Amino acid sequence: MAVVALCSITTLYSCSTDLESLNGPSTGTFPANANEAQMGLYGAYQNISKLDAASTPIWHVMDNITDIGYARPGTNYTSPITSAVATDNTLANKPWQIHYQTIARCHTVLDNLDRIKSFMTEEAYKQLDAELRFIRAYCYSQLIELYGAVPLLKHSVDLSSASVPQTPKAETEQFLLDELSAIAENLPVSQAGFGNVRASRVAAYMLKARVALYAKKYTDAAAAANQAITLSSGIHDLTAFNSSINFAGKDHTAGEPELSNIFGHTGFKTSKEWIWVAEYNQAIPGNTHNQQYYSASRLGKGVCYWGPTQDLINTFQCKDGLPITTSPLYDAAKPFENRDPRLDMYCARPHARYAGYQFEPATSFSTVKNYWPVINGQATTPSNVTNTDATNAYRSFSGYLWRKPIDLADFATTSVSGVSDLNVGIFRFAELLLIYAEAKIEANELDNSVYEAINRVRRRALMPDLPSGLTQSQLRTALRYERKVELANDGLRWYDLRRWGIANKVMNGYIYLNRDAKAWTKAVLTGFDDSYTPIYNRAEAIKYFTSQEVIYDDNKDGLWPIPKSEMDANKLLKQNHGY
Template sequence: MKRNNIYTALLSLSLLGLGACSLDLEPLTSPSSSSYPSSMEEANFGLNAVYSSLTAYSASTTTWWKVTDNITDIGATRVNTAMYTELITSGASAENAVANKLYNCVYKTVARINQLLDALDNLRGTASDTDIESIRAELLCIRAFCYDQACQHYGDLPYVVHTAGINDSQTPRTPRETIVENLLSDLSDECLANLPLRHKAESYGSARIGRVAAYALRARIALNWKKYDLAASSAKQALNLAKEAGFELESINTQYCGESHEAGEPTGQTALFGYDGEASNEWLWSVQYDAVISSNKTKEAYYMAPRTLGGCAYFGPTQTFVDMFQCKDGKSITESSLYDWQNPWQNRDPRLDLFCLRPGSRIFNLEFQTSTTSKKIHDYSTGKDVTNMESQGTKGVYGANGTKGPAGYLWRKYLDIAELERAAISNHETSDLNCGLMRLAEVYLIEAEANIEMADGNLELARTDINIIRNRVGMPDVVVTSQSGLRKALRYERTVELCNEGFRWFDLRRWGMASTVMTGKIYAPNQKGLMSNAKPSFDDNWHPAYSEGSSWDGKALNLRVYNTMKYIKGKDELWPLPQSEIDTNSAIIENNPGY
C-alpha cells in the first residue's frame, strides 16, 4: 500500500471540475474567484488537483509517456489498432483518438492551473509570500510542461494564461515560437528561486516539482526548441543543484544480461523502473498513482506483459530498435567481432536485456519464446514445461510476434514482478506504478547534446556526460572527440537509455530524422524462430537500414514485414487539432496542413 500519496486529498474534493467544452471552460459550480482559495489548505488542494490531472494523460489506459515511443521507429503497437497505425502511416484525421486525447488533457490541466494562478493573490495577508510564490512557481512549471508538449505536437495553439470565461471560447492560435518564449520567460531564475531544491517525502517527494526538476525542465524545453545555450546552462544548474539536494544516478545490476537466462533473470531495471525505484534519488519528477483511488490507477501492466503471464502483449520494441544495441565493445552488430548472428543476445549492451524481452528471455520465472514452433516453454519456478500462450492458439495471434500483435518483442522496462503478485496483470486494472517524467540521466544527456550542437560548446564535457551514463551499465567509454562523432554517440545514448519513456517522437523531429526513418518497412522476427540474418548498415544517427542484398548468410532476409510507415513532409511534422476544437472555436479557421 502506498503512503502519503499526493492525490489522496482529492478523494472527497469537488474543486476544479473537468469541463468538456472548447478550451476547457470551468463549470459554473467552481469556487468563486472572489473567495477561492480562502486558505493555504485550499490552495494546496487546488495544487493537488493540478498534479492529479496529469494522471489522465493516457492512451489504452497506459500512461502517455509509456505509449508514444510505440508510434515511432523503435516501438510498435498491435498492428490492427487504427488510432495508432494512422499516426505512422500518414492516415490520421482530426478525429484521431490519440491526438484528441492529448489535446484535451493539456487544456484541462491548463484550466486548473490558470484558475489557481489567477486566485493566488486572494491569499495575501493570510499566507506568507514565500508559500504563495512557491505554489505559483510550481504551477508555471507544470503549465510550461504541458504547453511545450502541445506545441511540439500541434504547432500554433490557442494560448490561454488566465481563467477562461464563456466569452473567451473563441481564442485564435498563437505562433508556437511566441508561446515557447513565454514559457521560458515564466521559468526565470527569479521564479525558480521560490522553489525548494526538492520536496521532502512528507511533502510528496518527486510527485512535486522542486528547483532541481524546474531547471531540468527549462533545459529540456530549451533543447526541444534548439536553444542550446540556455539548454546547456540550465542543465548545468540542474546538475549542480542535484548534488546539493542529494539526487544521484541509481546503481543498476546488470547480472544475467547479454547471456542465457537459464541461470537467472535480469531484474536490475526495477531499482529504477519498478516499485523499488519509486523512491530512487534519480527521479526528479514523477506522476504518482495509487490503486486505492479508483481513477488513479492504470492497466499498463496488463497491456505490457506477455500473453504467457495473462497480459495483452500490446506494446513492444521493433527489430530496428533491437538491432541498434551495441555489443559490449561499443561497436555496432555489423562492426563488432563479438556479434554472432545465430546467438544475437550474447555480448550486447546490457540495456537490451534490461529494457526488452527477446526470445529466450526469462520474465517472472517463465521462459519467453515467440516462435510458432515453440509449443512449450519452461517454468523455472516449478521446473516444468507449460503451454506457450505467446505463440499458440487464439492468444498467440495477438502475442508479441503474432499476426495481430506488435513487432516481435516486448518491453521489460517498467515490468515488475510485484504486478504479478498483486494480480495487476490478470485483473487488468490495479497497477499503480508511478510514471517518471524526468530523471537525472536525461539531464546529463541534455547537457551533452546542447554542448555538441551549440557554437563553441564544450565537447569534452559532452563526452564525459555520455560516458557517465554508459559506465553505469558497464559499457566502454566513447573515445571520439569530433562533433560529428559525439553527435552519433549522443543519439545512440538517448535512444537506448530513454527508450519507452516518451522521447523518441520529439527527438526524431528535432534531429531532422523523422522524414527518413518514419517511412518504409517495419521489420519483425521470423515467426518460425529463425534468428535474424539481416546485416544492417548504420548511418550517422546510429539508425540501421536493411536491404535484401545484405545478410549474414548471403540469403534473402528472413525477417517479416510487420507494417509499412508513411511520412508526408509538410504534414506529419504535426498532429491535427481535434475536429471538436475547429467546430467550436470560430477563431481557428483551418487545421494543420494536410488535415
C-alpha cells in the first residue's frame, strides 16, 4: 500500500507543487477529497528522503563532520570542521531548503483539510492531521538545531508575503512540545504495516522526548521517553545482532561481521528496532541513493568517501567494560581483539573482511583475499586480487570505513551509476532508551531504570552491565560512551557535541587518522575525559597517525549559516553570528 501511494504522490507532485523555501503556491482546490489528502501526506514523507549529500542520506553524513567520522577532504566537508563554512556551502544549505519544502507540502494539505472533513471518519481525519503535523514538527526540530531561530510557519505563505521574521528557538521548542502532545494520541501506536515509514504514537512521543532533551527540559524528556518505551511493549525492542557478531575481533579468515538483520534490507522489513524510517524505492524516480558506492571500499565497488576516525576506534572499550588505557585485556600489538564487539559490527578495520574482501589499507599488502567466489558458491577457497584499497589515491582517508550503511545484498548493483533503495532509520529503539537514561541522569533521578536502559543496549552488544552505585557524573560519562559508540554514524554526534557544550573542546585541536594502517603503541593515549573523548600524547601519536587540525569557534560554529539565497529573498531574516 505504501509503495502504491508513494508512486501516486510522485506523479501528482511532478507537475508543479514542489515548494521553494518559504514560498508556496495558492493551494487552489487541493485536496479535493480524502484520496488527494492522503497523496499529499505521502508527498511530504517522500520529500524527507531528498535530504542527502554526496548521494548519501544526510543521516549517514552528519557524523563525518565531527570527531568520530571523516570525509574525503573538500570544501563541503572540511570547512565544517575548520570553522570555514560559508553561506553558499551546499551541505549547510540543503537542510533549510528540503525541510521548508516539506513543511510547505504539509501546509498544502493542512490548510484545506477542513473542507473534506465531512467525507472522512473522525478517526481517519485526526490521524491524517496528526501525521502531517508530526512531519512538520520533525522538520522544525531539525531546523532549530542547525540554524537556531528560524521562521515558524504554521500555514502556507504566498509570494506576496514571503518575508517572515525568525521565531526565537525557545518559542519554537515549546510549540513543538505542545504540538506533539496534542497529536500523539491521534496516531496509531504502531505503523509497522507501512514499514514504519509513517508516524506512530511511539514516534510522536520519541520526537517529543528528543526535542525536550535538546531543550534541557529533562523531566519532560524522561516522561515522554518513558511513555514511548511503555507503548513499545510487544512492538518495538532491540534486535539482537546476528551470528556474525562471533566474527568481531577476528580476522578476515573467520567471516564478515554484518548488520543486515538490523540496518539492511531484511532489517528494515523485520527488525522491531525501527520506530520511524525514511523510505526509498527504485520504482519511484529520484527516490534512491548511492550511499553504498560512496561508503564502501575500493575493492567493494566504492570510493571510501566516509570513514570512522582513529578517535572513535580508540574509544571502544574492551570486553571487560574498561577503557583500553586501563584494561588488562588490551594488547596494542593486537588492538582489535577483546574489544566492544560494536567496533567490528559498526566499523571496518584492517585485517577484517569487508564487502567480501580482506580489507587492508597498508601498502605492505600487495594482494588480498577475494571471498566472493566462496560467497557465490563458485569455489571453496578465496582468490587473490590486487589490493587497490592500499594503492588507490582515493582510498580511505581515515584508514577505516563504516559498516552501518552497507548491505552485501547491494553489492551487485554498487557502481558509479548504481543505486540503492535501502531505507534509512531516523528513530530507533536504542536511541529511545538512551534518551530516557540521559534525561533521568540530567534530572539527577538516578534509579534502577537508568541502569536498565543503558544496560539493555550494552547487553545486546555482549558488554557487561554498568557497576552499581555510580554518581551522576559517572553515569553521565557512561551515557556519553553509549551514545558515542551505539549511535555512531546515525547522524546524532554533531548535535550531541553542541548541546553538551563540549564542541569547543573536542573540535579544537586535532582528530587522528590512520590512513596507512600503521601499528601503534599504548603510549599514544594518556586516558579519556569525562565525555569519553580520548586524550592523546601528541608527540607519541604523530609517530604513527596522521591528523586533521580542527577548529571550533564558540561565537560561530554552534549553528550553520542561513543560505544567502534565503537572505536575499526574505529581508526580515538576520544572519547567524560569524557569517
